[in-house]
Every structure is written in structure tokens, then in C-alpha cells.
Amino acid sequence: MATEAVATQRRSPELRRAVTPWGSFSWGYSDVGADIFVGLGLVLAYAAGATNVAFLFAGIVYVCIGLAYTELAAAYPFAGGGPYFVLRGLGDLFGFIAGWAVLLDFTIDITLFAWSCTDYLSQLVPVFLGSAHPWVHFLVVLSLIVALCLLNVAGVRESTAFNGVVSALDVLSETCILCFGFLFAFRPDLLLHNMSVSWPSPYHLMLGTSLAIVSFVGLESISQAAQETYRPASIIPRTSVSLILTILIFALAYSNLALGMQPWHPILGAHGHPLQFWQIFPFNSDNQGKAVALLAAQVPYWGAIAAFYVPILGAILLLISSNSGVFGSSRIAYSMSRTDLLPSLFQRVHPRFRTPSVSVIAFCGLAVLTLVFAALPSLDPAALSVYGRLFHGERGLDFLADLYAFGAATSYSFVFIALIALRLTDPFSPRKFKIPLNVPVRFRGRKTSIPVLGVFGFIGIFSILLFTLMTHPIGRIAGPSWLLLGVILYIIYRRHRRLPYLRSQKHDWRQHQREILRTSGDLELLDEYEANLKAADEAAAREGPSQ
Amino acid sequence: MPQPEVHATLTGAIAALFLAATIVATFWWMLHPPASFVERRAKEAETELERMVGSIIVVFTSEIASGHMMALAAKLARGERSDLLAIYVIEMPYTLPPDAEMPLEERTALDALGAAETIAKNTGISIRTEIVKARSTKQAVLDIAKRERANLLVVGDNREGKYVGAPLSRTIEEIAADAKCDVLIGVEGKHGRLLTQDHGATTESLSGKQEQ
Numbered sequence: 198m199a200t201e202a203v204a205t206q207r208r209s210p211e212l213r214r215a216v217t218p219w220g221s222f223s224w225g226y227s228d229v230g231a232d233i234f235v236g237l238g239l240v241l242a243y244a245a246g247a248t249n250v251a252f253l254f255a256g257i258v259y260v261c262i263g264l265a266y267t268e269l270a271a272a273y274p275f276a277g278g279g280p281y282f283v284l285r286g287l288g289d290l291f292g293f294i295a296g297w298a299v300l301l302d303f304t305i306d307i308t309l310f311a312w313s314c315t316d317y318l319s320q321l322v323p324v325f326l327g328s329a330h331p332w333v334h335f336l337v338v339l340s341l342i343v344a345l346c347l348l349n350v351a352g353v354r355e356s357t358a359f360n361g362v363v364s365a366l367d368v369l370s371e372t373c374i375l376c377f378g379f380l381f382a383f384r385p386d387l388l389l390h391n392m393s394v395s396w397p398s399p400y401h402l403m404l405g406t407s408l409a410i411v412s413f414v415g416l417e418s419i420s421q422a423a424q425e426t427y428r429p430a431s432i433i434p435r436t437s438v439s440l441i442l443t444i445l446i447f448a449l450a451y452s453n454l455a456l457g458m459q460p461w462h463p464i465l466g467a468h469g470h471p472l473q474f475w476q477i478f479p480f481n482s483d484n485q486g487k488a489v490a491l492l493a494a495q496v497p498y499w500g501a502i503a504a505f506y507v508p509i510l511g512a513i514l515l516l517i518s519s520n521s522g523v524f525g526s527s528r529i530a531y532s533m534s535r536t537d538l539l540p541s542l543f544q545r546v547h548p549r550f551r552t553p554s555v556s557v558i559a560f561c562g563l564a565v566l567t568l569v570f571a572a573l574p575s576l577d578p579a580a581l582s583v584y585g586r587l588f589h590g591e592r593g594l595d596f597l598a599d600l601y602a603f604g605a606a607t608s609y610s611f612v613f614i615a616l617i618a619l620r621l622t623d624p625f626s627p628r629k630f631k632i633p634l635n636v637p638v639r640f641r642g643r644k645t646s647i648p649v650l651g652v653f654g655f656i657g658i659f660s661i662l663l664f665t666l667m668t669h670p671i672g673r674i675a676g677p678s679w680l681l682l683g684v685i686l687y688i689i690y691r692r693h694r695r696l697p698y699l700r701s702q703k704h705d706w707r708q709h710q711r712e713i714l715r716t717s718g719d720l721e722l723l724d725e726y727e728a729n730l731k732a733a734d735e736a737a738a739r740e741g742p743s744q
Numbered sequence: 745m746p747q748p749e750v751h752a753t754l755t756g757a758i759a760a761l762f763l764a765a766t767i768v769a770t771f772w773w774m775l776h777p778p779a780s781f782v783e784r785r786a787k788e789a790e791t792e793l794e795r796m797v798g799s800i801i802v803v804f805t806s807e808i809a810s811g812h813m814m815a816l817a818a819k820l821a822r823g824e825r826s827d828l829l830a831i832y833v834i835e836m837p838y839t840l841p842p843d844a845e846m847p848l849e850e851r852t853a854l855d856a857l858g859a860a861e862t863i864a865k866n867t868g869i870s871i872r873t874e875i876v877k878a879r880s881t882k883q884a885v886l887d888i889a890k891r892e893r894a895n896l897l898v899v900g901d902n903r904e905g906k907y908v909g910a911p912l913s914r915t916i917e918e919i920a921a922d923a924k925c926d927v928l929i930g931v932e933g934k935h936g937r938l939l940t941q942d943h944g945a946t947t948e949s950l951s952g953k954q955e956q
Contacts, residue, residue, distance in 0.1 A: 222774060372763065372767050375763055376760040376763060377760075378760075379756040379760035379763065380756055380760045381751065382750070383751065383759065384753065384756075385753060385755045431777050431778065431780060432777055435777050436774055438774075439770045439771065442770050443767065443770060446763060446766055446767065450759070450763055459749055461749060461750070462749075497750045720781075721780070
């Protein structure tokens with residue numbers, strides 16, 4: 198009896214709340230901040246004179262997504278991210294689908310950023326150039342993935358302090374690049390000229406917009422760090438909104454500067470004619486992969502030093518982002534496994550290193566498969582013709598960006614629906630931050646509200662999902678196939694475990710929320726939550742007898 | 745070799761300024777979140793402590809041994825950057841003029857204050873010392889506390905040799921009762937141990953009650 202009492206008193210170790218505001222910001226920035234290094238070149242290649250418009254549209258949608266994540270992460274500061282919100286709002290099946298889409302995103306994240314990291318390094322080490330030395334490029338990316346896999350199995354992670362320093366250096370560096378760029382190389386007339394003369398076709402604008410969302414993926418990180426953030430309800434809205442603003446400002450500034458930039462050193466084309474800066478990206482996959490480094494080198498004065506350090510800083514940031522893919526996928530798989538959405542295999546912890554080694558190896562293995570698929574046409578000319586017939590020649594960075602955009606758009610769509618559902622079904626949880634513009638409604642006799650920006654955001658991200666399906670030949674096959682495969686595996690697993698597969702298991706969300714708030718450091722919110730529950734229970738008791 | 749080109753425009757300058765200002769403002773706002781209830785309470789306590797120990801006076805007399813409290817006061821003063829004053833009060837008998845020579849007492853005072861200065865030096869803080877002759881120790885201490893606007897008076901226990909039946913001497917009790925600031929009294933030696941033994945006895949009796 199005594200042992201039982203002791204056993205119930207002994208709590209399993211909880212994640213320590215030690216992440217500061219800067220730590221929380223840098224956690225997200227090291228993931229999202231790297232996206233512009235990949236996205237800028239791709240969008241310039243396809244959206245041409247409308248690159249800034251593509252970024253603006255994706256940016257508006259991203260702001261809505263960011264606000265939705267901020268509200269949910271502040272209200273439910275639990276290390277589960279989007280899949281957890283969807284699980285709470287829409288139940289097990291949709292929670293699984295959202296989680297499965299995020300897993301796709303994280304897996305692609307590993308390859309995409311390792312690939313782009315190599316592209317940035319090729320600016321200083323020409324032998325890494327993908328077009329000139331495809332096998333070297335492939336082997337370097339493969340080595341990076343394998344190294345990250347081994348590091349994560351061994352439990353070696355970059356520290357929050359390292360992330361913080363790299364993020365601070367990058368924010369400072371990008372601000373300097375952009376300020377010097379606007380001060381000494383920006384021509385508003387050139388921007389307007391390019392927007393009018395090089396405006397793309399609707400198809401390419403949709404393609405560019407669907408790729409622009411790639412620059413805004415990674416908000417998961419802040420919400421996943423919520424459980425380790427001190428006073429998350431107060432801190433996360435600030436760090437999240439700051440992250441959204443910083444990334445949006447950088448993306449819009451880069452796109453406008455790239456279109457209106459007079460290069461410091463004139464760039465000559467194949468026939469000796471001077472080219473505008475954005476014109477070096479179409480049909481040049483090498484340049485697409487390292488756009489920020491190329492832009493930084495063309496900024497007057499600052500470019501003299503930026504040409505040397507930006508490729509290195511970019512490569513470090515991209516490698517951290519790639520590592521967050523390894524870490525994030527294993528963490529999501531682990532938490533999905535704990536809620537019976539995935540087999541318990543993914544919970545298996547390495548006996549020596551105490552890390553979820555099965556998850557790490559499984560998703561790094563998948564990342565290697567996607568790498569092979571992306572790199573195959575450049576390694577084998579026979580594969581090039583097959584890709585040309587089946588996928589309109591899409592390959593490499595395009596293929597990875599396709600799936601990345603698909604996974605992000607799918608999971609974000611579900612998060613918007615979960616946001617609205619949770620507003621209706623759980624109005625008791627205190628929301629220290631709410632998306633602006635709400636319409637008051639009554640649901641099951643209770644006062645609540647519908648977020649108008651949430652609805653707009655859903656329409657926006659759903660349209661980007663449609664753009665992705667319409668304009669990416671591989672994405673429209675591989676993306677839905679991944680989801681279908683996941684749902685089939687989910688049904689098989691749940692039937693095997695004799696669990697409901699269309700309905701949800703019983704969850705004691707009230708008790709769960711109490712635990713979350715108790716450990717959050719904002720004890721006033723726990724008081725508010727208890728008061729809301731008490732009032733709701735009393736109201737239900739009053740209405741009960743009369744019915 | 746084509747020449748480098750530079751284009752400075754007003755629009756570009758405004759864009760650069762706007763960008764830099766927005767980034768700086770965003771980070772300032774992010775890094776200054778509002779304080780929570782517990783953080784406000786903690787801040788109040790820290791401010792209160794600062795107010796409590798802004799100026800500390802350590803009292804020595806022939807009856808009061810404050811050596812160990814001097815060490816504590818020095819550490820407290822270092823942590824809170826307090827103004828520290830050590831005084832030695834020589835109580836003048838009414839049979840003598842108020843400023844009469846008291847060589848033996850003054851020698852003892854110099855030893856006590858010299859030790860206080862050494863403790864302060866070892867702790868890495870500055871200290872002022874003062875020898876005061878007065879008819880009443882209590883009144884002298886209270887007057888100096890008023891003059892110095894002291895926040896904390898630190899006194900040790902009365903010397904064992906002159907123990908007169910009360911745990912604290914009359915002087916200490918009067919200072920504690922009439923001071924307009926906090927008074928920290930250190931109980932050392934026999935009385936300190938007595939309190940420890942009392943505490944042990946209390947614990948034992950409590951556990952005995954629980955067993956019953």
C-alpha cells in the first residue's frame with residue numbers, strides 16, 4: 198500500500214521550463230529563418246517580375262497561420278505542435294493525418310536543407326556544384342544526412358545557446374545586407390519596370406506562390422518548444438509574433454530588392470549582355486539553391502565581406518534546419534506513438550543513448566530515399582528521360598520543394614480547422630492571445646467566437662494547396678499518395694490494436710489541460726480555467742433538471 | 745573590367761530605415777514581456793530588501809559581542825551594495841565627565857573596530873567606523889541610527905561573562921523595542937545552543953505527540 202502511495206506520488210520527469218524569450222525565438226528562427234535561403238531563388242525563377250507579389254500573398258497567409266499557431270500554442274503549451282492541436286480539436290483520425298503530413302514535411306526538411314546547405318557551400322567550394330559534379334553533390338548531401346542521423350541517435354544536439362548565437366548573427370547579417378542593399382543598390386524604377394515587363398503567366402504565378410510558402414514553413418518549432426518555454430502564455434505570443442514579423446519583413450524586402458537591384462558588379466549573360474539580378478535564376482538550379490549568398494555578394498560595400506561569410510552562415514543555418522527536421526520528425530513520431538496514432542515501435546528508446554533511435558533512423562532512411570529520387574536524373578541520364586515524360590522534367594530542388602509545400606499546406610489547413618473547432622468545443626481554456634477580428638456566436642448554449650482571420654487563412658492556405666496540386670506534377674502524385682498510405686497503415690494498426698479507427702479514443706482533456714497549466718508558470722491561467730469549468734458545470738447542472 | 749555601380753535613392757534610404765527600425769522595435773517588444781504576478785512579487789521583495797539594507801550599522805559595546813554578526817553584515821552589504829558603519833559605544837558612568845579618558849575601553853574598542861575593518865577588507869567592501877561615548881548605549885545607538893538613516897541595526901548577543909538571567913540583555917531589548925528600523929540580533933554560544941536544543945526538544949515532543 199505504502200509502495201503504491203509512493204509510486205503515485207513519484208512523477209515522471211517533465212521537460213524543464215528553461216527556454217527564455219530569445220531561446221524561444223531562436224528555436225523558431227533556426228527553422229523558419231533558413232527557409233528564405235531556399236525559397237528566394239526558386240520563386241525568382243518561376244514568378245519572375247511577380248516574385249514580390251507571390252511572397253506577399255504567401256506572407257499574408259503565413260501571418261494568419263502564425264497567428265493561429267500563436268493562439269493555440271499559448272492556450273495549449275504542450276510539446277506536440279500542430280498534430281496535437283488537431284488531435285484535440287478534430288479527433289484521432291484527423292490528428293493522425295495532420296501528424297502524418299507534418300512527418301512528410303520534416304522528412305523532406307532533412308533532405309531539402311542538407312541539399313541547400315551543400316549549394317551554399319558550393320559558393321566557396323566549387324567542386325560541390327550540383328550541375329558540374331552531381332556525384333560529389335549527392336555524396337555530400339548523403340553524408341550530411343547520415344551524420345545528422347548518427348548525431349541524433351547518439352543524442353548530440355546543438356544547444357539552445359548555439360541556436361541563439363547563430364540566429365542573432367543571421368538577423369544582424371540579413372538586416373545589414375538588406376539595409377546596404379536598399380541604401381546603395383535599390384532602383385524603384387527598375388522594380389516597377391521588372392514588374393510590368395516580366396510579369397509571369399497565371400500558371401507561373403500560382404507555381405511561384407506555392408513555392409513562396411516554402412519560405413514560411415517551420416512555425417511548428419515554437420509550438421513544439423512551448424512545453425519548455427518559461428511562462429508560455431505570455432512569452433510565446435511575443436516570440437511568435439516577432440518571428441512572423443521578422444520573417445515576413447525579410448521575405449518582402451529580399452523579393453523587392455532582388456527585383457529592383459542594380460548589381461554592384463555588372464553580371465554578364467552568355468552573349469556578353471548585362472543581366473538584371475533576378476535573371477540569373479530561371480533555368481539555373483545551381484543559382485536557385487544559393488540565392489541569398491548571390492544577392493549578398495552584389496550589395497555594394499557590404500558585399501565585399503558578405504561574399505565570404507554569408508555562404509558559411511547560410512550553410513550553418515540550413516544544417517541546423519535540416520537537423521530540426523531529424524529531431525522534429527522523431528519527436529512527432531514519438532508523441533504520435535504515445536497517443537496510439539502510430540505503433541509503439543516509434544517510442545522505442547535506444548538502451549544506451551536514451552534517444553528514439555528507431556524514429557530517427559526510419560525518417561532519415563526516408564530522407565535518403567527522397568534524396569535518391571530527387572538526384573537520380575542528374576546522376577543517371579536514362580532517368581532524366583523518364584522524369585521528362587512522367588513529371589515534366591521536374592527534379593532536384595523542385596521536387597523537394599513540391600513535397601515540402603504540399604506537407605505544409607496540408608497540415609496548416611487542418612490547424613485552421615482545429616483552431617475554429619477548439620474555439621467552439623473548448624471555450625474554457627484561457628486564451629491570453631486571440632487572433633484579431635472575431636465574430637461572437639453561441640454554440641451549444643455557450644458564448645464563443647469564430648476567428649474571421651482563421652477562416653480567411655484557411656481559404657488562403659487551401660488555395661495554396663490547390664496551386665501545389667495543379668502546378669507540381671510530382672507533388673500531386675507523391676503528396677496524396679503519402680497521405681493515403683498513412684491512412685491505410687493507420688486503419689490496419691488501429692484494427693490490430695482493437696481501437697476505434699474512425700472515431701476517437703476517450704481523452705480526459707480537462708485533466709490534461711490542468712496539468713499543462715499547472716506546469717506552465719502562469720498560475721493565474723489555471724485559476725481562470727478552473728473558474729470557467731466551475732461556471733460551465735454549474736450552468737449545465739441548472740439546465741439539466743429543467744430538461 | 746566593368747566598374748562597380750552604386751545607386752542611392754531616397755526611396756531606398758526610407759526602405760532601409762524602415763526595415764532597421766521595424767526589426768529593432770520588434771526585438772525590443774519581444775524581449776520586454778509584461779511581468780507575471782509572481783515576478784512582480786519577487787521584484788517587490790527585492791526592492792524591499794534593497795530598502796531594508798541600504799544602510800547597515802553594526803553595534804559593538806563592552807557587553808555586546810558582534811564579531812560573528814559583523815561577518816554576516818559584511819556579506820549582506822556586499823551583496824546589496826549597502827553603506828556599512830560599525831560603531832563601538834562606550835557607556836560613560838555618571839561619576840565621570842561625558843568625555844573622560846577611558847584608555848582600557850578605548851583600546852578594546854579599537855580592537856573590535858579593527859577586526860570589523862579587517863572583515864570588511866576581506867569581504868571586499870568599504871566600511872566606516874566610529875567610537876561613541878555616551879551615558880546610555882541604547883540612546884546613542886538610536887541617535888546614530890537616526891542620523892545615518894539606517895535601515896538595519898545588527899547586534900550580537902550579550903557577553904557570556906555578564907549574563908544576568910535574560911536571554912538578551914536589557915540594552916539589546918531596548919534597542920530592538922525602540923528602533924525605527926529593522927534590528928537583526930545574532931545569538932551565539934550558550935544561548936544559541938540553548939535555542940537549538942529547545943528546537944530539538946520541541947521536535948521530539950511533537951513527534952512524540954504524533955506517535956500517540
